[in-house]
Amino acid sequence: MNSSFTFFIPTRLIFGAGRLKELVRTQYLPGMKALVVIGANGAMHRYGYLDIVISHLEAKGVDSVVYDRIQPNPLSRHVDEGAKVARDNGCDFVLGLGGGSTIDSAKSIAVMATNSGQYWEYIVGGSGGKKIPLHRALPIVAIPTTAGTGTEVDPWTVITNSDSHEKIGWGRDDTYPVLAIVDPELMLSVPPKTTAYTGMDAFFHAVEAYLSKVNQPASDLLALEAINLISHYLPRAVEDSHDLEARTKLAWASTAAGFCESLSSCISQHSLEHAISAFYPEVPHGAGLTMLSLAYFSFLAGHSPERFPAMARAMGEDVENLNDYSKATLFINALERLIAKVGLDTEKMSDYGIVPEDFENLAHNAFDTMGGLFRVTPVKMSEDDVIRIFKAAYE
Numbered sequence: 182m183n184s185s186f187t188f189f190i191p192t193r194l195i196f197g198a199g200r201l202k203e204l205v206r207t208q209y210l211p212g213m214k215a216l217v218v219i220g221a222n223g224a225m226h227r228y229g230y231l232d233i234v235i236s237h238l239e240a241k242g243v244d245s246v247v248y249d250r251i252q253p254n255p256l257s258r259h260v261d262e263g264a265k266v267a268r269d270n271g272c273d274f275v276l277g278l279g280g281g282s283t284i285d286s287a288k289s290i291a292v293m294a295t296n297s298g299q300y301w302e303y304i305v306g307g308s309g310g311k312k313i314p315l316h317r318a319l320p321i322v323a324i325p326t327t328a329g330t331g332t333e334v335d336p337w338t339v340i341t342n343s344d345s346h347e348k349i350g351w352g353r354d355d356t357y358p359v360l361a362i363v364d365p366e367l368m369l370s371v372p373p374k375t376t377a378y379t380g381m382d383a384f385f386h387a388v389e390a391y392l393s394k395v396n397q398p399a400s401d402l403l404a405l406e407a408i409n410l411i412s413h414y415l416p417r418a419v420e421d422s423h424d425l426e427a428r429t430k431l432a433w434a435s436t437a438a439g440f441c442e443s444l445s446s447c448i449s450q451h452s453l454e455h456a457i458s459a460f461y462p463e464v465p466h467g468a469g470l471t472m473l474s475l476a477y478f479s480f481l482a483g484h485s486p487e488r489f490p491a492m493a494r495a496m497g498e499d500v501e502n503l504n505d506y507s508k509a510t511l512f513i514n515a516l517e518r519l520i521a522k523v524g525l526d527t528e529k530m531s532d533y534g535i536v537p538e539d540f541e542n543l544a545h546n547a548f549d550t551m552g553g554l555f556r557v558t559p560v561k562m563s564e565d566d567v568i569r570i571f572k573a574a575y576e
């Protein structure tokens with residue numbers, strides 16, 4: 182545990198089943214004209230969530246305009262387009278409704294609604310222009326409908342360059358949502374496979390934050406809580422999508438892991454996955470992380486097993502009277518069983534068209550675009566190490 186750290190999470194969180202209705206009476210909405218950002222797949226229309234949110238805003242006297250072109254792996258051109266819609270309509274805050282891609286996009290749109298140029302000019306990795314925004318982003322409100330990213334309580338937004346294979350995370354203090362409403366009832370409609378993908382995404386956020394070199398006391402507590410809850414409740418939610426208790430536990434686990442993203446950090450597992458889904462955008466983020474996970478964490482455990490025993494214990498393993506490496510092996514075995522329980526053990530890279538000839542380019546891309554996460558990974562890694570992990574995950 183690090184004994185020197187910073188703690189800053191400015192997001193006001195409203196959590197619990199049925200609490201979306203508090204949008205009507207909250208005093209913390211940051212304006213009177215909202216750009217409501219949703220995905221392009223029509224789910225928010227289909228399940229009626231968009232109509233509910235707009236009616237709640239109207240009851241508060243808040244006007245709204247909808248931007249609905251966000252992809253599962255969101256693109257920079259839609260950020261720029263959404264920002265123009267916000268400016269043209271005089272919006273004074275941005276509300277992201279949906280999964281992590283939608284809320285991430287809402288954050289990026291909020292930045293570009295108040296700043297000139299194109300979004301990629303402000304990205305600090307890869308081909309990004311590294312410009313510093315001159316103006317604060319519009320305030321952001323986040324209403325997640327999946328339990329996966331925890332982006333409702335962290336500043337990070339992950340966007341893919343529309344013109345290159347670069348998927349890069351970025352954020353600053355003003356991209357924290359000012360208000361987040363996490364209502365597990367909105368997650369009852371998520372189908373089993375998506376539930377599994379998003380739940381494993383949250384699981385790996387927690388695991389990576391716990392292993393990160395910048396871990397700290399609060400992130401450790403929240404990470405182990407999330408690992409425990411996801412291990413026990415994700416299989417239930419996959420089996421029965423209407424299990425509200427399981428959905429509530431997973432919603433909190435995802436948000437807790439999101440807090441970890443603010444207090445600690447992801448590590449290079451996310452760098453590797455961002456490379457995969459930048460080149461193959463049809464790969465769901467949670468699927469990519471899961472396919473990499475056994476090979477990736479086996480590599481880390483072989484070099485730095487010290488923090489694995491606590492995670493194994495959080496997953497329900499008996500770690501007494503074993504050495505650190507044996508305890509780390511228990512975590513890997515428990516992870517393999519969890520992946521099977523949620524039906525993701527048959528996922529293969531080849532199913533998405535990925536071939537071994539890609540691995541050198543993917544490894545280079547991981548370091549070029551998300552190299553910062555390698556610096557907080559507990560084991561020093563080279564591109565050759567990453568290629569070996571890709572090969573092990575592929576086999």
